[in-house]
Amino acid sequence: MNRLALPAALALALAALLAAACGAGGGGADGRVRVVTTVSPLRSIVERVGGERVRVTGLVPEGTNSHTFEPPPSAVRAIARADLIVVNGLNLERRIIELAEANRREGVEIARLAEGAIDPDEYVYDFTFPREGGDPNPHLWTDPILAIAYAGLARDALTRADPDGATVYAANAEAFAADLRELDAAIRAAVATVPPERRLLLTYHDSFPYFGPRYGFTIIGAIQPSDFSEPSPREVAALVRQIRESGAPAVFGSEVFPSETLETIAREAGAVQVTALRDDDLPGDPGDPENTYLAMMAENARAIVTALGGDAAALDAFPPAPAGG
Numbered sequence: 001m002n003r004l005a006l007p008a009a010l011a012l013a014l015a016a017l018l019a020a021a022c023g024a025g026g027g028g029a030d031g032r033v034r035v036v037t038t039v040s041p042l043r044s045i046v047e048r049v050g051g052e053r054v055r056v057t058g059l060v061p062e063g064t065n066s067h068t069f070e071p072p073p074s075a076v077r078a079i080a081r082a083d084l085i086v087v088n089g090l091n092l093e094r095r096i097i098e099l100a101e102a103n104r105r106e107g108v109e110i111a112r113l114a115e116g117a118i119d120p121d122e123y124v125y126d127f128t129f130p131r132e133g134g135d136p137n138p139h140l141w142t143d144p145i146l147a148i149a150y151a152g153l154a155r156d157a158l159t160r161a162d163p164d165g166a167t168v169y170a171a172n173a174e175a176f177a178a179d180l181r182e183l184d185a186a187i188r189a190a191v192a193t194v195p196p197e198r199r200l201l202l203t204y205h206d207s208f209p210y211f212g213p214r215y216g217f218t219i220i221g222a223i224q225p226s227d228f229s230e231p232s233p234r235e236v237a238a239l240v241r242q243i244r245e246s247g248a249p250a251v252f253g254s255e256v257f258p259s260e261t262l263e264t265i266a267r268e269a270g271a272v273q274v275t276a277l278r279d280d281d282l283p284g285d286p287g288d289p290e291n292t293y294l295a296m297m298a299e300n301a302r303a304i305v306t307a308l309g310g311d312a313a314a315l316d317a318f319p320p321a322p323a324g325g
Contacts, residue, residue, distance in 0.1 A: 027083065030055070033162045036082040036100075038093045039066050039280040041141045042113065042150070044293040046086055048176045049154045053165045057082075059096055062281045063255065067228060071096050079103045084161040086154060089115040090123070090138035111157035114140045117149035127222040128206035139279055143210035144184045144297055148177045179294060184214075186318045187301045191215045194310035200248040201304070202239075204262055207254065207279035211300075220246050223262060230261055243269035250307040252277050274307045 027033065032055040037043045043058035050056065057078050060066050076099055079085060085100045087093050089112030100110050123136030140146045155173040159166045191199070199217045201208060206222040213219075221242055225231055231239065243251065243265070253262045253275035266273035277300055284291040302312040 033083045033158065033165070034081055035084045035086060035158070035161075036078050037086045038088060038096055040282045040286075040291075041147075041280055041293045041296065042086055042088060044282060044291070044296075045141075045147065045150050045176070046154050046158075048293075049151050049169055049172045050158055050165075051168055051172050053162065053168055054158065058286075060093070060280070062286070065228070066092055066280055069093070069095070071099060075099060076103050080105065082108060084108065084157055085110045086157065087112055088138055088141070089113065090140075091135045092138040109157055109160060111153060113150045113153045114138055116153045117146050124209040126206055126209050126219070128224055128226050128228075130226060133226060137206060137209045139207045140210050141293070142208050142279055142297070142300075143214050144180045144187070145214060146210055147293065147297075148180050151176050151180070183294060183297060183318060186298070186314045187215055189314035190301060190305045190310060190312045191217075193312075194305055194308045197247070198249055198308045198310075200246055200308075202243060202246075202248050202251050203277065204251075204253040204259055205279065207277070215301075217304075220248060223251070223259065223265065230259065236261060236265060239265055240268045243271055249309065250274050252304065252307070254279065255281050272307055274303055276303045 033050065033053055035046055035050065035054050035056045037046050037056055037058050039060050040058055040062045043056050046054065047056050059071055059075050059078065060069050075096065079100050080103045082104065085104060085108060087097055087100070087110060089097075092114070097110065104110065117140050125131035125136055129135055129137040141150060151173045155169045158169045196216070201212050201217045201219045202221045202223070203219075204223045206224065208217075209219060211217075221239060223231055223239060225235065248271060250272040251262060251266045251269070251274070253259060253273065254277050255275065258275070262275070263273055278296050282291045282293065282296045283299055298315050298318050302315045305312045305315070
């Protein structure tokens with residue numbers, strides 16, 4: 001058999017064997033705790049809480065659809081070497097979790113942050129994530145207050161993996177929580193400048209069902225169907241009618257889910273098209289000062305408030321996020 005034509009499952013199995021041979025033992029060569037995460041907001045949160053004691057590897061490249069992402073064989077090696085694995089959960093990264101359960105070293109924890117951040121009766125089921133599908137909307141991190149819960153859970157998981165770092169993790173998590181509360185106050189101040197009747201969100205991808213209610217927005221729909229395809233002509237017509245009837249002044253697209261259909265819907269409905277929202281794609285490139293969760297959420301709030309006719313000046317005063325924040 002041609003080695004380049006090996007089935008994906010066999011390639012992953014061979015990668016796992018290599019990882020087991022090369023990655024036994026905890027702690028990296030530099031003495032830092034090796035943490036594997038999935039989407040970039042989780043990477044940023046763990047980097048902020050872990051600080052210099054951790055080395056974080058994010059498995060889902062920025063700008064990638066995390067719902068349909070298929071991890072490459074190299075992901076197995078990273079998982080097999082990890083001292084801690086941090087995922088969102090709620091079936092956002094089903095394939096990665098399957099690999100983690102099969103290839104982690106004995107005793108290595110898989111910390112599912114979303115599943116500990118709120119009670120199950122607080123989960124949101126909506127347009128892209130209907131209740132009959134069984135999976136709640138997993139985008140809890142787009143609510144900065146829930147990100148405080150994520151940070152606390154990350155702190156606890158890091159402490160279990162590295163008890164000697166408990167004091168550092170606690171201090172970092174508290175400092176991060178203070179920044180998140182400051183961001184929350186800035187978003188509230190900016191949103192207060194948007195007339196109540198204009199606080200309507202229709203997004204391409206259903207990423208803001210926890211953010212919206214926190215800040216008094218009504219989420220009137222999502223353009224992307226639950227199977228992550230493009231909407232049908234009938235669905236497009238229904239969305240145009242819904243936007244016209246609601247008076248929504250803008251429709252919000254995603255940098256991760258580009259859609260030509262969005263432009264058509266906005267034009268036909270007489271709404272402004274905004275394509276700058278991010279749910280798991282941080283600004284800049286990894287290693288840049290702005291490549292942080294805090295910066296992403298400040299940019300999202302600024303784009304939403306401005307498009308809906310408000311004044312985002314309160315967000316201009318929000319301090320630059322430290323690396324990893």
